[in-house]
Amino acid sequence: MxxxxxxxxxxxxxxxxxxxxxxxxxxxxxxxxxxxxxxxxxxxxxxxxxxxxxxxxxxxxxxxxxxxxxxxxxxxxxxYPGLGSASGTLKWSSADQLQKEQDRAKEALAKVYAQFNDQPVEALAANAQAMGIGERLFVNNCAGCHGSDARGSKGFPNLTDGDWLYGGEFETIIQTIAQGRQGMMPPMAAAVGTPEDVKNVANYVLSLSGSPHNSIAAQLGKAKFGACAACHGADGKGTPAMGAPNLTDKVWLHGWGEDAIVAMVNGGKINVMPQHASRLTPEQIRVLAAYVWGLSKKAPKTAAVDAAVHRQ
CATH class of the missing domain: 1.10.287 (Helix Hairpins)
Known part of the structure; x- marks a missing residue:
């Protein structure tokens, strides 16, 4: 090298x-x-x-x-630079030029976002201009994983259903976008017991949400669920502080059914939400978070707001 x-x-x-x-x-x-x-x-x-x-x-x-x-x-x-590493008498460089252009763009954007800085999330979610900007930010930065309609897919959360692993509060969404998340489900087969025990636990988990399951296996798996309770809670309703999913709400991020749960218990899972603080300004993240927040909330809207959104 x-x-x-x-x-x-x-x-x-x-x-x-x-x-x-x-x-x-x-x-x-x-x-x-x-x-x-x-x-x-x-x-x-x-x-x-x-x-x-x-x-x-x-x-x-x-x-x-x-x-x-x-x-x-x-x-x-x-x-200008053209003779190898010589910088030229003007000391011009493409890196400096890019930085100047980015600084000018940030200065121009700051004026646009300044009007949104002091608005509460409810007001932002009802502001047609802010939501138009938030929608474009979402399409450019989030739609690749969560889909253009924000409904996600297997392994990528649906942002419109109100089911939040870490909580759906506005500040929490800001933190998630800015810093990212890394969720980890460790392999738990050894802690649960035999392969049969794992299947029993899978049926017990299905029973928590009223999904079709083997009731006898579920009863046998209830005692073994204690190995999972440290994260998901004794009642299976999850722990937002840890990002542990609620197992009682029929929302399955990585697949549904006995086979999917058995595979998760045996192999574990690591899911990563990348951080965007290096790509977006704090003001952009705040508007984007308000847009995401509004996807699962019935934010107050006027007829004028609805018309503006449809035009975008």
């Missing part, structure tokens, strides 16, 4: 660039000084019996443009 970051490559690029410009000049000089090979202004080359190659001088306008191009290239390389 050190071969690709050594100064030798920088010198190589600079050398090739300079040699290329010098060769262009040499070619131009040679072409301009080429002598007439015959008295009739031909080169002496004859094809097909009577086709002769003329040796007309290069047009002055073409020569001028060629010289201007080379001079421009020289000035450009002196002012």
């Amino acid at each position: 050190s071969d690709f970051v050594s100064s030798g490559w920088s010198l190589f690029v600079a050398g090739v660039t300079i040699i290329g410009l010098l060769l262009c000049l040499v070619l131009l000089v040679i072409a301009s000084r080429r002598q007439v090979m015959a008295d009739d202004n031909t080169t002496g080359h004859v094809w097909d019996g009577d086709l002769r190659e003329l040796n007309n001088p290069l047009p002055r306008w073409w020569m001028g443009l060629f010289v201007i191009t080379i001079v421009f290239a020289g000035l450009y390389l002196a002012l």
Whole structure:
């Protein structure tokens, strides 16, 4: 790897660039000084019996443009980075240019989001402009996992049903978007017991939500559920502080049924919600969180708000 970051490559690029410009000049000089090979202004080359190659001088306008191009290239390389690692006399860089553009964009965005900073979540959820911005932020940053309709899919939570692993409070949603989440269900087969015990526990879990199950197996699995109660609670209603799901509400993130639960107990699961604090400003995260909050809440809306949302 050190071969690709050594100064030798920088010198190589600079050398090739300079040699290329010098060769262009040499070619131009040679072409301009080429002598007439015959008295009739031909080169002496004859094809097909009577086709002769003329040796007309290069047009002055073409020569001028060629010289201007080379001079421009020289000035450009002196002012801007082009000769390997040389930064140029203007000290310009694409990284600095990008940073300046991002700073200008943030300054412009700050003016837009300033009007939303002091509004409570209920007001934001009823603000057509804020929700229009929130919807675009959601489509650009969240729809890839949760879907454009926010209803999710297997392994990706549905944000419209009010079922929140870590709680659906506004500040909690902000924290989730900004810092991300990493949920982990450890393999619990060893703690539960035999494979038969695991199946019994799976049936007991199904019974908690009134789902179809084997009632005898469920009764046998109730005692073994104690290995799961540390996270999901003795009543199976979960622990939001840990992100442990509520097992009584029929909302299954990673698949439903005995086989799915057995696979989860045996193999465990790790799910990651990436952090967005490095991509979005705090103001953007707040508006996005209000949009997500409103997806599962009946936020007050007026006819004008509804019309504005439909137009977007």
